[in-house]
Amino acid sequence: MSIQNNIDRITDILRRDDGISGAMHYTEQISWILFLKFLNDYEDNKADEAFLEGTEYKHVLRKNLRWEHWACPKDEKGQLDVKRAMTGDDLIDFVNKTLFPYLQAFKSTTNDPKSLTYKIGAIFEYLDNRIASGHTLREILDIIDRLDFQSSDELFELSQVYENLLKSMGSDGGNSGEFYTPRAIIKAMVETTRIKVGDTIYDGAIGSGGFLVEAFDYLVQDGKKEKLSAKEWEFLQSETFFGMEKTSLGYVMGMMNMILHGIESPNVFRGNTLTQNIRDYQEKDRHDVILANPPFGGKEKKQIQQNFPVESNATEILFLQHFMKMLKLEGRAAIVVPEGVLFQTNNAFTKVKQTLLENYNVHTIVSLPAGVFLPYSGVKTNILYFDRNGATSDIWYYDVTPPYKLTKNKPITYEHIKEFVHLFHHPEERNATNAKLKIPATSSGVEKSCNDWTVNISDIKDYDLSAKNPHKVVEVVHQSPQNLLKAIKQNDTEINTLMNQIESLIDG
Structure with a gap:
């Protein structure tokens, strides 16, 4: 049975438990159990490697709290030892009173924030076991125990299944939706920021960690991993990925997502990014690449607004200033922003956009269709690209136009954005003017659409950067x-x- 089928079975079991309510809860609970099984297989693999090298691996977890001792102890035949396997109230008491307090204490027992011990403590600091029935938990442990995360194929499938779990949590609507950005959007943004090993990559609102995970996959897939030196691999693991997340659930989901995808030591911390005074940033604090979909529509207190040269209670304007200040010289940024950031011309929005255009090179704006973030938000959004390579001269626009109206059940796909990615990498094929083009119909009589155009900075009035497709003007x-x-x-x-x-x- 595939991992996906096993996870589907587990979600069905969890729905019957009195302690679970909705996709957010069952995703969270499956996560900590999956993570501990993954950690067990990871440590077993490290111990085997150390044995072959004639050294000894020092386990992170003490022996009686490792998976094979408490979750699924085995008899001499390798079968579940029913005499030692806890269930019912005994299992719940053990998890709540022994296992979780032990794991939650990890963060305070080490001074190295890059260590796996610290990361485990940081994850479990914000987790609780919500499964009410020990018999339910016993069923789930038995199913997950059959998964083998030492297999690269199963580990890859696990990462895909976990993405689906996070997606279902986002589709559940409400506050959980803010943690998930559609994979098609993330993939296109990663593929158009020219990331490479040696870059530092930052997301100031990581949510489920989608941008950092996609960036990691981009850097190691298709035979790239095998070409990396030991030094490059170490840099990729511990010095490449940086981020912050305000909510405890988002932080837990993001950290687990990254670790389950193979990023062993992400530099991700829980906290409100906007509480940092951006005037204090120095070049050493900045990053080569910024990829983000920060929360918008929120309001921040006056105390937090004072951390920014242009004060505003709109979180999107504060985040934009933060990302501008966090970008290294010659760095690249791709950020999802609501439509209002582009067209609003009140004092704060105008000041920030003036600084952006004069001190940064805003080279690309992608107009996303309405419905990209349904069901939890219907706000029209754009992807704003800029780099720290001088002032803006020309802005290339691309209008993403799916052949149907986007809904919860008909989401955006990579096919809808593929032409943009191609044109991004082939600027000689772009439309270099802002004039309306009359494109001849195809042989079948269907009129072709033109989705891109270029605007010179001199043609932008009142810092209105909104995408006005000239080819759609009647x-x-x-x-x-x-x-x-x-x-x-x-x-x-x-x-x-x-x-x-x-x-x-x-x-x-």
Whole structure:
């Protein structure tokens, strides 16, 4: 049975438990159990490698609290030892009173925030066991015990299954939705920021960690991992990925997502990014690449607003200033912003955009269709690309236009963005003007659409950066006053005729 089928079985079991309510809860509970099984297999693998090298591996977990001792102890035949396997109230008491306090204390027992011990403590600091029935937990442990995370194929499948869990949590709506950005959007953004091993990559609102995970996959897949030196691999593991997350659930989901995907030591911490005074940042604090979809529509207190040169209670404007200050010289950024950031011209928005255009190179803006973040938000959004390579001169726009209206059940796909990615890497094929193009119809008579255009900075008025696709503008035919009057009289005549017909029907 595939991992996905096993996870589906577990979610069905959890739905019957009194302590679980909704996708957010069962994702959280499956996560900590999956993580401990993964950790067990990871440590067993490290111990085997050390044995072959003639050294000894020092386990993170003490012996009686490792998976094979408390979760699924085995008899001499390798079968579940029912005499030693806890269930019912005994199992719940052990998890709540012994296992969790032990794991939660890890963060305070080490001074190295890069160590696996610290990361485990940071994860479990914000977790609680919500499963009420020990018999339910026993069923779940038995299913997960059959998974083998020492197998690279199963580990890859696990990472995909976990993504699906996070997606279902996002689709559940409510506050959980903010942790999940559609994979198609993330993939396109990663593929168009030219990341490479040696870059530091930052997300100031990591949510479920999608941007950092996709960046890692991009750097190691398709045979790239085998070409890395030991030094490059070490840098990738411990010095590449950085981030912050305000919510405890988002932090836990993000950390687990990264570790389960193979990032052993992400530099991710829990906290409100906006509490940092951006005037204090120095070049050593900044990053080569910024990829983010920060929360928008929120409000921040005056005390937090004072951390920014341009004060505003709109979180999107504060985050934009934060990311501008966090970008290294020659760094690249791709950030999802609500439509309002581009078109609003009130004092705070104008000041920030003026700084952005004059001190940074805003080279690309992608207009995303409405419905990208359904069901938890219907706000129209854009992807804003800029780098720290001088001032803005020309902005290339791309309008993502799916052939159907996006809904919860008909989400955006990578196919909808593939042309943008291609044109990004082939600038010679882009539309270099802001003029409306008349594209001849294809042989089948279908008119081709043009989704991109370029605007010179001199044509931007009042710092309005909104995407106005010139190819979708309906041309207005201006008629003479005489012709307009004639058309009005003709309409009046037709209306009177219809009214007379209706009256005759009523009288008849």
